[in-house]
Amino acid sequence: MECNHCILRVGRVIASVQGVTVVDVNPGTKEAVVEFEENRTDLEEIKAAVREAGYEPL
Secondary structure, three states: OOOHHHHHHHHHHHHOOOOEEEEEEEOOOOEEEEEEOOOOOOHHHHHHHHHHOOOOOO
16 A cells, blocks of 8 residues: 555656646545646656656556
8 A cells, every 4th residue: 555645756756747737646546637738748758757756657
């Protein structure tokens, strides 16, 4: 079971990707809602950042 701190860390990693404008992480459901500028980034780049942080995106 992942700790809330770890889940929130993933939120910070996602927020650090250029082009991400909104990240809302829900530790209870372990889900994140992400809004991003499609001309600056894409879902695969966001997933790659999560992997680089040591986590596997779902």
